[in-house]
């Protein structure tokens with residue numbers, strides 16, 4: 001019961017990674033407030049400052065914030081329409097800024113913020129201009145908050161998952177001609193050779209939110225099945241110089 005007596009806010013907590021995180025924190029004793037547009041108790045629109053402020057009025061203290069809300073969008077610098085660019089930045093980045101700004105004054109020493117970024121916080125996937133930009137910027141926000149609030153005893157980390165089997169990933173795959181083949185390609189991106197599970201990211205989020213991570217702040221904390229390790233990606237490992245002399249082993 002690492003979180004008994006603690007109050008946690010989990011944004012995007014009605015689905016996928018956020019849902020698994022909210023359930024795990026609650027199972028370890030936290031009082032969890034789920035802020036999401038959908039779900040049994042649709043509560044907060046993170047693109048709306050008033051909605052955030054209203055939800056926070058009855059909350060005296062916030063020990064843990066996990067910002068897992070996000071939208072996935074596609075397009076290049078030329079093909080991304082204004083509306084898509086703005087919506088992506090609004091939910092993935094500006095919402096995180098707004099929630100942190102509102103929550104930090106209510107966060108005591110020992111508090112922990114985890115912003116759910118992505119491997120796309122530190123690298124890019126093609127045709128994902130707005131999403132990549134939003135997730136890179138989220139790492140900047142993470143580092144900024146980590147520095148500014150270290151003296152207050154508050155930590156802030158950016159949790160960077162690889163491809164995780166959630167409604168978001170299934171929706172992305174559904175936009176391709178062969179969704180199952182796309183999911184299989186996503187699995188191969190990871191040296192562990194499978195998709196991650198929401199529960200695995202939830203456990204990383206719970207770790208970062210806990211006192212077990214008391215000396216960890218400002219990090220891009222990878223939970224990516226090793227995806228960012230291979231130079232040139234998985235395809236290069238299969239077909240490039242990594243194959244040299246393989247028959248000798």
Ligand SMILES: NC(=O)c1ccc[n+]([C@@H]2O[C@H](COP(=O)([O-])OP(=O)(O)OC[C@H]3O[C@@H](n4cnc5c(N)ncnc54)[C@H](O)[C@@H]3O)[C@@H](O)[C@H]2O)c1
Nearest residue numbers: 012015016017036037045046069070118161163164166168
């Ligand atoms: N699934 C993956 O492969 C993957 C990989 C890396 C990073 N991520 C990131 O992890 C986070 C969670 O992703 P997921 O896969 O669980 O997605 P998901 O779509 O299952 O859940 C996202 C949740 O955010 C909520 N949300 C969206 N806009 C909102 C708004 N304006 N106000 C309130 N809530 C809003 C949605 O209603 C939804 O419940 C996202 O930030 C995503 O970018 C996901």
